Amino acid sequence: MIQQFLITRFDLNSKDWKLDKNYKQIDKTEWLVIRIQLFKKYCLPSVLNQKEKSFIWIIYFQVGYEYLTENLVQELSKYSFIKPIYKHDYEDFVATSPNDILKFISPETKNIITTRLDNDDMISPSFTSHVRRVTSRSIKKPFILDFPYGLCMQADPVVFTRYNHKLNQFISYIEPLDAVNKPKTVYAQQHNQWHNHAAVLEDPTPNLWVQVVHERNITNQLEGVLSYSTDIKGYPEQIVALPATYNLLIFAMKCKAAFPTIPGRYFLKRLKKSIGFG
Structure with a gap:
């Protein structure tokens, strides 16, 4: 048996997390309010719309900001597959998240999939089912599953591009469970560095993800080739109103x-x- 986990770091600070892409000082409170709005508009609906729902979605929040996130956590509590967890910071998350995974693993599970998902991005309705299909064979060694051909979306005004981005922030790490060692999970390395640590399987299936670009991104910019609305079939209709x-x-x-x-x-x-x- 294989178990699948989506993992989202909602608002965990890292030590170098100080300026956004416009070199503006990050106001955590302002940033978090905007991120909650983006999450509800883009990320959450795309996950709720998955055809394959036999996965667990762990969302990590930062201790000290409950006054901003507690209402969202309460809203998410009605979904049994969503597991909100609070951590002190990014370093705490890296050190302890494998233990969190172990709490949700069934006794018959032999392999696990951990997939990155940022709180302001989207996945297509067939994303999780496609990951399961590709990884259904017997797994002997850990590997990274990468879908390089996705979409990039400028949020305001809406513009889509076809975007070829290898080792992007939607990669999955597939690993057999070890009776001795804890699972590594997809966050054991930076997403663009995994080729130095594991085999990478590239799947050419297009449009399985959308990187959303907006004013308060930390790093992302609109990149790629301009794309027509037919490429976003299955994503929320209101994104392109006309x-x-x-x-x-x-x-x-x-x-x-x-x-x-x-x-x-x-x-x-x-x-x-x-x-x-x-």
């Missing part, structure tokens, strides 16, 4: 990039302005 208008805009933007002097640039400006792009 798909036809959005697709027309993306087509015009692609044309502009390919032919800088194309006639109709005035039309493109008016179209962008009419739907909030400037």
Whole structure:
């Protein structure tokens, strides 16, 4: 038997966590309020919408900020597969999270999957089922499962891109259980460093994840190739309210990039302005 765990570090501080991508000082209270909003809009619905629901989602919160997170934790308590856990900081999480995993492992479990998921990102409805399908064979040695071909989304205004990102923040670590040693879990290494520590299996299935880019990201920027709304099939419909208008805009933007002097640039400006792009 194999068990699957999604792991989200909701608000655990690391020692170098001081500035966002715009080099602005991070106000933890302000950051956390915004993150809760993003989580409810993007991440949580995408997990609740999974076709395969036989997994456990462990969400880690930081001690000392219960006055901001307790209402969210209370909301999450109605879902039996979601397990909120409080830690003192990121270092505490790294040291003790393998013990948390052990508490939820069934006696018949031989292998486990631990998958990273940031609190402001999304996974497609078939994400967890696809991970299970790929890892259903007998596992003798630990390995990383990587889906390099995903989507990047600018939140405001909404723009999607196809994004090729190897060893991204949606990787899974698959490992056989050891009667002597604790599980390592996917957080044993930084996601972009796992190729130095384990075999990596790349699966070319596209659009299984969406990295959401917004004003208060710590590091992420919009990257990739402009993408039409058909790529986000299965994700919440409200993300692109007017798909036809959005697709027309993306087509015009692609044309502009390919032919800088194309006639109709005035039309493109008016179209962008009419739907909030400037």
